[in-house]
Amino acid sequence: MPETVISAQNLGLTFETNDGPVHALKDITLDIAEGEFVSLIGPSGCGKTTLLRVIADLEKPTGGTVSINGMTPEQARLARAYGYVFQQAALLPWRTIEDNISLPLEVMGLDSATRASRIKSNLELVNLAGFEKKFPWQLSGGMQQRASIARALAVEPQMLLMDEPFGALDEIVRDHLNEQLLKLWAKTKKTVVFVTHSIPEAVFLSTKIVVMSPRPGRIHEIIDCSELGTDRPLDIRESPEFLRIAHQVREGLKAGHSYDE
Amino acid sequence: MSDSSLFRDKILPIGTVVLAIIAIWYATAVFLNAPFERDQAERAKTTISFSEILPRTMAQERPVLPAPHQVFAELWDTTIGKKITSKRSLVYHSWITLSSTLLGFLMGTVLGVALAVGIVHFQTLDRSLMPWIITSQTIPILAIAPMIIVVLNAVGISGLLPKATISMYLSFFPIAVGMTKGLRSPEVMHLDLMRTYSASASQTFWKLRLPAAVPFLVTSMKVAISIALVGAIVGELPTGAVAGLGARLLAGSYYGQTVQIWSALLMAAALAGLLVMTVDIIGARVNRRMGVKPA
Numbered sequence: 001m002p003e004t005v006i007s008a009q010n011l012g013l014t015f016e017t018n019d020g021p022v023h024a025l026k027d028i029t030l031d032i033a034e035g036e037f038v039s040l041i042g043p044s045g046c047g048k049t050t051l052l053r054v055i056a057d058l059e060k061p062t063g064g065t066v067s068i069n070g071m072t073p074e075q076a077r078l079a080r081a082y083g084y085v086f087q088q089a090a091l092l093p094w095r096t097i098e099d100n101i102s103l104p105l106e107v108m109g110l111d112s113a114t115r116a117s118r119i120k121s122n123l124e125l126v127n128l129a130g131f132e133k134k135f136p137w138q139l140s141g142g143m144q145q146r147a148s149i150a151r152a153l154a155v156e157p158q159m160l161l162m163d164e165p166f167g168a169l170d171e172i173v174r175d176h177l178n179e180q181l182l183k184l185w186a187k188t189k190k191t192v193v194f195v196t197h198s199i200p201e202a203v204f205l206s207t208k209i210v211v212m213s214p215r216p217g218r219i220h221e222i223i224d225c226s227e228l229g230t231d232r233p234l235d236i237r238e239s240p241e242f243l244r245i246a247h248q249v250r251e252g253l254k255a256g257h258s259y260d261e
Numbered sequence: 262m263s264d265s266s267l268f269r270d271k272i273l274p275i276g277t278v279v280l281a282i283i284a285i286w287y288a289t290a291v292f293l294n295a296p297f298e299r300d301q302a303e304r305a306k307t308t309i310s311f312s313e314i315l316p317r318t319m320a321q322e323r324p325v326l327p328a329p330h331q332v333f334a335e336l337w338d339t340t341i342g343k344k345i346t347s348k349r350s351l352v353y354h355s356w357i358t359l360s361s362t363l364l365g366f367l368m369g370t371v372l373g374v375a376l377a378v379g380i381v382h383f384q385t386l387d388r389s390l391m392p393w394i395i396t397s398q399t400i401p402i403l404a405i406a407p408m409i410i411v412v413l414n415a416v417g418i419s420g421l422l423p424k425a426t427i428s429m430y431l432s433f434f435p436i437a438v439g440m441t442k443g444l445r446s447p448e449v450m451h452l453d454l455m456r457t458y459s460a461s462a463s464q465t466f467w468k469l470r471l472p473a474a475v476p477f478l479v480t481s482m483k484v485a486i487s488i489a490l491v492g493a494i495v496g497e498l499p500t501g502a503v504a505g506l507g508a509r510l511l512a513g514s515y516y517g518q519t520v521q522i523w524s525a526l527l528m529a530a531a532l533a534g535l536l537v538m539t540v541d542i543i544g545a546r547v548n549r550r551m552g553v554k555p556a
Contacts, residue, residue: 058453077459084457090450094472094551103468107458135552155458 005069005159005191006032006055012063013050013217023216024050028064030210030219034158037185037192039202040210041249042256047217048195049163055193056084056161069158080108083152085162089144091136091151097123098132101151108155122150125184142173146180153184159191166201175234178204182232199253200237203228203246211249213256220256223248286329293325294318327520335524348504351528357505358493359532361421365428366489370482372429373436380437381444381470382462398434402427402492407499424505428492432485439481443474475551479544486536494529506532 011028014021025047032038040048053059054066057073068076076082091100098119105115123129126146136144145165152160166174178201185192185205196202202209206225213220225245228236236242291314298317302309319328327335336351343350376394379386406427413423447469455465497507506525513522 056457058456077457080459082457084454086450086454088450090448090454092451092469092472094475094553096552104458106468107455107460107464135554137552137554 002033002035004031005034005036006030006066006193007068008051008055008064008066010064011051011054011061011066013047013054013059014062025054025061026216026218028217028219030222032191032193032208034191035189036207037194037205038208038210039194039196039206040212041196041199041202042212042217042220042253043197043214045217046212046214046256048212050217051212052161052163052193052195056082080104080155081157082159082161083155083157085145085149085152085160085165087164087167089136089141089148091144091147093136096133096135097128097139097147100136100147101154104151104155118154118156122154123147125153125187126150127180140173141169142177145169145177149181149184153188153190157190159193162192162194164195164197167196174198174201179234181205186230199246199249203242203249204232204234204237209245209249211252211256213253221252223252283329286326287319290324290326290328291315291318294321297321297325323517324519327523331520332523332527335520336527339524340528351506351509351524354504354506354509354525355528355532358490358497358507358529361424361496361505362428362486362490362493362532362536364421365425365492366432366486368425368429369432369485369489370436373433373481373485374440374478376433376437377440377444377474378466380441382466394434394437397430402431402495403499405430406495410496410499424493424496427496428489431492432489435481435484435488436478439477439484440474443477444470446477447473472551475547476553479540479547482544483537483540486540487533490529490533490536 008028008030011025011030012023013025014023028047028051040051042048050059054061055068055073057077066073068081071079071081091097092103095103101119101122102115105118110118119132120129123132126149128143128146128150131139131143131147136147139147149160149165166177169177182205192205194202194205203225209223209225210219211221211223212218223245227241228245295314295318298309298314318324319331321327324331339349339351343352345352345356347353376390380390381387409426409430410423413419413426444466451469451473452465455469460468493505494507494510497505498511506529509525510522513519513525
């Protein structure tokens with residue numbers, strides 16, 4: 001049995017606004033084991049991004065506890081236990097691709113030889129070798145997002161937190177990156193928490209799908225996808241198992257969400 | 262296409278405007294200087310025709326408005342025609358003004374950047390300093406310039422520094438405002454990114470805020486350097502300075518030397534243009550090195 005990496009107990013987060021309190025997260029209890037690929041899926045406003053930000057210590061919960069390897073999120077952040085990939089590539093426009101990947105390594109205070117070797121190996125990992133000297137605007141959206149994944153991996157974190165990383169890309173690029181991400185995951189064996197609102201993306205990538213529902217943001221259902229195995233070509237999306245799980249996710253989203261709200 | 266574009270995009274539009282200005286200038290000079298000629302003719306109890314008036318309006322010694330060629334002749338005479346060490350050389354006077362402009366601009370840039378860094382990092386400074394910074398610019402510079410000169414003189418500081426202080430007083434403002442905006446320009450996502458790296462405040466400053474502010478700094482420096490020049494000239498007016506473009510303007514107005522005033526004015530304008538252009542070229546170079554997409 002693999003070790004639990006992320007454990008949330010009765011987690012809650014309430015924002016005080018002028019229109020009264022907003023329950024962004026309520027009673028979230030979730031365990032994520034080492035090496036898992038967990039997708040958080042749900043309609044907008046269900047708190048999936050907020051949950052990811054709480055794990056990353058970008059938001060403070062107002063109730064319950066989260067622990068990451070037995071540490072608080074803040075300790076985990078200070079220990080650089082995770083790499084975070086945002087919805088946009090968020091590359092610094094004045095830095096070349098290699099200098100962008102160097103950024104977290106400079107913050108960590110690594111020497112230049114270590115930085116150079118990590119830049120090289122991680123750019124190769126995302127198939128961007130040869131683009132070291134380019135500026136971000138010279139790369140396509142998909143390549144920029146791959147660079148930002150390389151930047152997150154260069155920290156050599158134990159886990160990757162990804163907030164709709166392919167949400168802004170077109171479907172063809174997205175399919176391609178999904179395939180690459182799976183290969184990357186198989187190679188690096190990182191724990192991944194992945195926020196998405198695409199059902200096929202979630203089913204294709206995940207070992208476990210967390211279906212969330214809004215107002216208050218809570219977990220509606222947790223669906224296991226391990227029966228799809230680890231080797232997943234794109235064609236798997238036409239297989240009966242895939243379609244069955246996708247159907248289950250869709251039903252879960254429907255049940256947890258009234259569309260007339 | 263590219264060889265004709267310099268002419269079409271730059272020389273033609275600018276040249277057209279210059280020609281129009283010169284034409285209007287001549288017409289206005291004739292119109293403004295003609296009454297003096299008519300007056301003279303009346304006193305001499307003679308009548309004078311327009312064709313006689315016309316050339317005279319362009320050759321008066323103390324015209325209301327000197328004709329362009331008079332100003333350019335004076336400019337030529339006082340720049341090329343005089344040794345630059347001469348007290349009558351406009352190059353000498355320009356250098357005096359330029360040196361206090363540059364010193365004041367440098368001081369203003371340092372002060373403006375320092376203020377912006379403080380304002381961005383400490384909320385107390387934002388609340389306490391910003392209103393004063395804005396108030397400082399609502400005081401007419403002509404009112405406060407003599408005070409600065411007097412106060413600095415009383416503590417034994419004279420010469421270049423008081424004038425540079427006035428330049429600084431004017432030029433720190435656009436730098437402080439532009440730099441504050443620039444240091445605050447990074448997106449929330451980039452700030453979150455630095456947080457996920459557990460970056461310290463100083464790392465976030467040097468690696469994110471400062472580079473993000475550079476384009477803002479370049480833009481505000483362009484404004485600052487031209488008003489630093491204005492500051493230096495204004496600083497020369499109330500002090501009875503004997504050298505500098507301001508002193509030339511003042512001396513010209515004492516003795517009704519309009520040609521001298523206009524040539525000093527044109528020189529100041531040319532100097533301002535040169536300074537802005539220099540900042541522009543340096544800025545463009547910095548931007549290119551920082552990967553700004555060429556337009």
